[in-house]
């Protein structure tokens with residue numbers, strides 16, 4: 001294991017083990033880079049005690065039942081690194097990282113320190129009000145090293161940024177930019193793609209019917225490639241949306257929610273070629289697959305076909321709500337005043353977190369750890385009982401569970417109730433394994449043991465079979 005990673009894990013474990021003092025932070029004289037090693041002694045023990053007014057209160061009675069289907073027996077209270085503790089101090093291994101958000105783990109000390117320092121300077125100075133602020137300057141300067149284009153792929157360097165507060169808002173902004181740039185109405189998207197739950201983002205999503213059910217015709221002018229092939233794109237451009245009416249193609253280079261499906265290199269190359277030929281904007285939604293998740297900074301680097309606009313969120317903010325888009329300046333030139341904007345977009349606190357996130361990914365060689373651990377996890381899970389298939393790109397992993405044996409919801413419930421293991425789903429009946437990038441070999445061993453315990457005991461039960469392959 002790399003030295004940097006060991007250091008992080010040690011820091012995180014030291015903090016978890018330390019239960020005594022709670023020294024106040026000294027406000028640093030300057031805003032910029034926080035100290036490399038931040039070993040503050042969190043008063044973990046005292047935080048286990050719940051405020052009196054919370055005891056006995058059941059929030060479940062005040063939340064709509066529909067959205068609260070996952071792990072609903074857990075009231076999370078605190079978290080650190082790879083673990084979450086509930087209000088009764090039961091410790092869970094978190095293999096979801098907040099659905100791919102906590103790349104650097106829960107409360108990475110370096111990220112937490114950066115956020116605390118930012119709190120002492122400026123919290124909200126959004127992009128829509130101030131042209132910039134110091135932490136935005138610092139972040140963008142660093143982020144430019146990672147953004148697409150300019151690497152011989154034929155796409156101009158992505159040097160222009162709009163920040164948002166979520167992934168859905170990022171994908172919607174990306175399509176708005178494409179529509180303004182081209183003056184065209186239609187969007188082409190991919191079957192099994194997922195781009196968010198807001199009204200328009202939902203319209204371009206086709207990972208599960210449950211995301212759209214009940215919302216008739218959210219927005220028009222959307223056409224789906226029924227499979228990720230050149231022929232499927234041609235069918236649309238010939239029969240449904242003429243090139244001169246097509247503003248953009250939006251897709252995830254590796255689909256997350258839809259089941260960890262990589263769009264084949266040949267298809268991406270063909271889409272790139274068609275987009276260039278007809279001035280159609282190619283948008284990649286890297287909200288889930290980006291910021292290191294798939295073992296390269298962007299998932300599209302796995303195949304080397306670059307986008308015109310790239311949308312990101314989730315892991316870039318290490319848990320702070322930050323999303324955004326980037327692209328070459330020319331795509332943003334036709335935007336009129338007020339066309340884009342967001343009250344919280346690009347706020348200083350989230351950018352401080354993102355700025356620290358880039359440091360951690362780089363300083364701790366997390367891309368190496370992502371690739372190494374992803375492979376170890378997949379190699380072992382592949383041979384477990386009732387696993388019928390596996391797809392792995394870095395730490396974005398889908399393990400298909402035989403639906404004849406158990407609906408995925410049952411596996412997830414057994415995980416949380418019986419093994420203190422937090423899991424998530426994707427596709428039609430698959431586990432989505434998306435832990436933090438800091439995961440160590442010991443965590444992987446624990447995960448394998450616990451998952452094996454769940455799977456080996458799954459039996460065919462009529463009661464569950466009746467649910468078919470119901471997914472969560």
Ligand SMILES: Cc1ncc(COP(=O)(O)O)c(C=O)c1O
Pocket residue numbers: 099165166167168169171194195196197252256257285286287288289313314
């Ligand atoms: C690929 C992709 N795009 C967009 C979104 C929507 O992001 P958010 O929930 O932050 O709006 C998600 C969320 O899971 C996602 O996975």
